[in-house]
Amino acid sequence: MIPYxxxxxxxxxxxxxxxxxxxxxxxxxxxxxxxxxxxxxRVGARFGVAVNSATSALHIACLALRLGAGDLLWxxxxxxxxxxxxxxxxxxxxxxxxxxxxxxxxxxxxxxxKLNDAQKKGELPKILVVVHLCGQPxxxxxxHALSGKYGFRVIExxxxxxxxxxxxxxxxxxxxSDITVFSFHPVKIITTGExxxxxxxxxxxxxxxxxxxxxxxxxxxxLMTHTPDGPWYYQQIDLGFNYRMTDIQAxxxxxxxxxxxxxxxxxxxxxxxxxxxxxxxxxxxxxxxxEAASAWHLYVIRLRLDEITRSREAVVQTLRSAGIGVNVHxxxxxxxxxxxxxxxxxxDFPKAERYYSEAISLPLYATMSDAQQDAVVDALNKALS
Ligand SMILES: *Cc1c(COP(=O)(O)O)cnc(C)c1O
Numbered sequence: 001m002i003p004y005x006x007x008x009x010x011x012x013x014x015x016x017x018x019x020x021x022x023x024x025x026x027x028x029x030x031x032x033x034x035x036x037x038x039x040x041x042r043v044g045a046r047f048g049v050a051v052n053s054a055t056s057a058l059h060i061a062c063l064a065l066r067l068g069a070g071d072l073l074w075x076x077x078x079x080x081x082x083x084x085x086x087x088x089x090x091x092x093x094x095x096x097x098x099x100x101x102x103x104x105x106x107x108x109x110x111x112x113x114k115l116n117d118a119q120k121k122g123e124l125p126k127i128l129v130v131v132h133l134c135g136q137p138x139x140x141x142x143x144h145a146l147s148g149k150y151g152f153r154v155i156e157x158x159x160x161x162x163x164x165x166x167x168x169x170x171x172x173x174x175x176x177s178d179i180t181v182f183s184f185h186p187v188k189i190i191t192t193g194e195x196x197x198x199x200x201x202x203x204x205x206x207x208x209x210x211x212x213x214x215x216x217x218x219x220x221x222x223l224m225t226h227t228p229d230g231p232w233y234y235q236q237i238d239l240g241f242n243y244r245m246t247d248i249q250a251x252x253x254x255x256x257x258x259x260x261x262x263x264x265x266x267x268x269x270x271x272x273x274x275x276x277x278x279x280x281x282x283x284x285x286x287x288x289x290x291e292a293a294s295a296w297h298l299y300v301i302r303l304r305l306d307e308i309t310r311s312r313e314a315v316v317q318t319l320r321s322a323g324i325g326v327n328v329h330x331x332x333x334x335x336x337x338x339x340x341x342x343x344x345x346x347x348d349f350p351k352a353e354r355y356y357s358e359a360i361s362l363p364l365y366a367t368m369s370d371a372q373q374d375a376v377v378d379a380l381n382k383a384l385s
Contacts, residue, residue, distance in 0.1 A: 001323050001324075001325050002323060002324055002325055002363045002368070002372050002375065002376060003325040003363060003365070004187075004298075004325050004326060004327040004361050004362070004363045004364070004365075005186075005187035005188075005297075005298075005363070005364065005365045006186065006187065006365045006367070007186040007187075007191045007365075008259075008263075008365075008366055008367045010255070010259075012255045012258075013252055013255045013256065016251040016252060016254065016255045017248055017251055017252050019251065020247045020248050020251045021248065023247070025247050026246060026247055026248060027244060027245075027246040027247055027248075028244070028247070029247040030247070031247035031248075031250035031251045031254065032050050032244075032245055032246075032247055032250040034250065034254060035048075035050055035192075035197075035245075035250035035251075035253045035254050035257075036048035036049065036050050036197065036250075038254055038257055039162075039172070039182070039197055039199070039253075039257065040199065042170065042172075042257065042260065043162070043170045043171065043172025043173055043180075043199060044169065044170050044172065044173035045172055045173050045174050045180070045199035045200065045201055046200070046201040046202075046203070046206070047199065047200050047201070047202075047203065047205075047206035048197050048198070048199050049197065049198045049199075049200075049206060049209040049210055049213060050195065050196075050197050050244075050245040050250060050253075051195070051196050051197065051198065051213055051243040051244065051245055052194055052195060052196070052243050052244060052245055052249075053183065053185070053194050053195065053196045053243075054082065054157070054159045054181050054182060054183030054184075054185070054196035055082040055085070055086070055196070056196060056213070056241070056243035057181040057182070057183075057196040057197060057198040057209075057243075058082055058083065058085075058086035058129070058155065058157065058181055059086050059089050059090070059212075059241075059243075060198060060208075060209045060212040060213055060240075060241075060243060061086070061155050061178075061179040061181060061198050061209065062086045062087060062089070062090050062092070062127060062155070063090060063208070063209075063212045064179070064205045064208035064209045064212065065126070065127055065153045065155070065178060065179070065205070066126075067087060067090040067092045067126055067127055068090055068091055068092060069090075069091035069092065070092070071087075071090070071092040071093070071125075071126040071127075072087075072092060072093050072094075072095060072123065072124070072125040072126060072127075073086070073087035073092050073093070073094055073095075073125055073126065073127045073128070073129060074094070074095050074096065074097055074111075074114075074125040074127075074128050074129070074152075075087075075094065075096060075097075075106075075128070075129040075130070075131065075157075075333075076096060076097060076098075076099055076105070076106040076129075076130070076131050076133075076352070077096045077098070077099070077332040077333050077334050077335075077348075077349045077352040078099050078104055078131075078133060078329075078330055078332060078333075078352050078355060078356070079131040079133065079157065079330055079333060080159070080329075080330060081333055081336060081338075082157075082159075083129045083131055083157045083333070084096075084129075084333050084339070086129070087127070092126070092127075093342075094339070094342070095125070096333065096334050096344075096348070096349055096352075097110050097111045097114055098110050098349040098350070098351045098352055099349075099351050099352050099355060100351075101351050101354070101355065102287050103133075103136060103138075103287060103289060104133050104134070104300070104355055105130070105131070105132070105133050105136065105138045105139070106130055106131070106138055106143075107351070108138075108139045108142045108143060108146070111128075111143070111146060112146060115146060115149075115150045118150075119150060124150055124151065124152060125152050126152060126153065127152060127153045127154070127155060128143070128147065128152050128153070128154050128155070129155045129156075129157050130143055130154065130155075130156055130157065130177075131156075131157040131159075131160075132156065132157070132158050132160055132161035132164060132171060132295075133160060133298075133329075134160055134286065134294065134296070134297055134298040134299070134300055134329075135160040135161045135163075135164050135189070135267075135294040135295030135296050135297040135298065136161075136164070136286070136288065136289065136292055136294040137161060137164055137165070137166040137171055137292040137294075138156075139289075140156075140166050140175075140176035140177070141167070141176060143176060144175075144176035144177070153178045154176065154177040154178055155177060155178065155179045155180070155181065156171070156172075156174075156176075156177045156179070156180040156181065157181050158171050158172060158180050158181060158182055159181065159182060159183035159185075159188060159196075159297075160183075160188065160189075160295065160297035160298065161182075161294075161295045161297065162182045162188070162189050162190060162260065162295060163189055163190075163260050163261065163263065163264035163295040164264075164292065164293060164294055164295035165292065165293045166291065166292045166293075167291050167292075171295075172199045173199075173201075174199055174200055174201050178200060178202065178205060179198050179199065179200045179205060179209075180198070180199045180200075181196060181197070181198050181199075182196060182197045182199070183195075183196050184196060184197070184249075184253055184256075187365075188297060189260065189263055189264065189267075189295050189297060190253065190256035190257055190259070190260055190263065191252070191253075191256055192245065192249035192250065192252050192253040192256070193249055193252065194249070195245050195249050195250075195253060196245075207220075207223075211223075211237070211238055211240055212238070212240040212241060212243070213240065213241070213242075213243045213244060214240060214241075214242065214243075214244060215236060215240045215241065215242060216236050216237060216238035216239050216240030217234050217235065217236045217237075217240065218234065218235055218236075218237055219233075219234050219235075223235075223237060224237065225237065259366075262366070263366040264295050264296065266366045267295065267296035267297075267364060267365075267366060268293075268294070268296050270296070270299070270364055270368060270373060271286070271294075271296045271299050271364065273370070273373060274299055274362060274364075274373070274377070277373075277377045278301065278377065278380070281380065281381065281384055282303065282304040282307035282308050282384060283301040283302060283303055283304060283380075283384070284301065284302040284304065284358075285301060286299060286300055286301075296364060297364075298329055298361045298364060299361065299362045299364040300329060300359050300360065300361050300362075301359070301360050301362060302355065302358040302359055302360075303315060303358045303360065303384075304358075305357070305358060308384055310383075310384070312357060312358060312359075312360065315360065315383045315384065316328070316360060318379075318382070318383040319360075319379055319380065319383050322379040322382070322383070323375075323379075324362075324363065324375070324376050324379045324380075325363060326360050326361060326362060326363070327360075327361045328356070328359055328360060328361060329359065329361050330356070331356060332349060332352045332353055332356050334348050334349060334352075335353070362376055362380070363376055
């Protein structure tokens with residue numbers, strides 16, 4: 001089976017992890033801050049807060065921005081459920097903005113219209129979570145301008161997009177947002193097994209996220225409400241969680257990070273090769289905007305269903321039976337039973353639903369060989385003929 005994504009683990013990765021296992025600290029040691037600093041330096045952000053998943057990073061990002069009951073968070077329906085769930089963890093409500101049918105990212109024109117409408121009703125969101133789908137950055141400049149006009153905060157869910165750039169600057173520098181979140185799950189660009197990181201340039205947001213990562217406990221006398229009893233003293237000043245990353249994971253992340261540029265370059269080469277191999281087929285290949293460079297987490301094709309006799313489901317079944325591990329990203333979040341129970345229904349976001357009915361993610365990962373890619377193209381040719 002050729003999977004749709006997979007990690008690469010080298011001897012250097014294994015050695016780094018084994019070193020930590022023989023060291024004094026398996027967690028809360030030096031590897032975590034080293035990893036945070038290395039990612040912050042790579043993406044041009046002031047602070048990085050490492051956690052055990054991007055899901056946790058999204059949660060503490062919302063908490064740091066003081067999202068709570070009665071507040072609204074907006075996001076795109078074409079994303080992993082975590083981009084919306086973070087609002088629900090905070091007791092806030094979720095709404096969605098339909099996608100741009102060309103890029104599959106949030107539609108900035110639809111966003112502007114919805115904001116204008118929401119302002120009249122007094123129902124503006126407190127936070128907008130934008131998702132750089134497949135690794136291609138959203139229209140960040142326009143989103144940033146809208147956040148200034150309407151006063152909402154922006155979180156970039158860059159789970160797909162470490163190594164991507166927007167206007168020649170790395171995604172993660174938070175020039176257009178308050179916080180940017182990365183995922184280090186094994187199918188993503190670089191991995192720590194499980195893991196995530198929240199980037200920000202704001203020292204107060206960084207400090208609040210650190211607090212929520214670890215029980216709401218601080219050892220910083222400056223944050224305490226009264227004088228420490230002694231050197232053992234810590235104070236819980238808010239309600240946090242244990243979302244910490246281990247040093248084992250951070251050490252793996254550090255060695256993985258040294259290969260980030262090579263991974264993104266290889267992913268791009270595979271994408272370019274797909275573009276040219278598929279151009280005679282009844283499929284829409286991914287459009288790339290001029291002002292961004294994708295990290296190519298996913299290569300999504302859209303079937304031109306009016307030009308073929310088979311359904312998307314049948315095409316996926318045929319490919320999987322041929323050993324090609326295609327997948328679908330994503331089921332529109334608002335159609336999930338949990339979100340239906342909150343009042344959403346099929347038909348609410350027609351562009352997202354149309355995209356979903358046609359989309360297939362082809363295998364794409366840094367160690368994929370040309371021969372494996374040829375096998376994918378060959379199987380797709382057969383499945384569509
Ligand atoms: C993978 C992913 C997440 C969640 O990442 P975890 O590290 O698995 O928690 C969130 N958002 C998007 C868009 C993702 O692809």
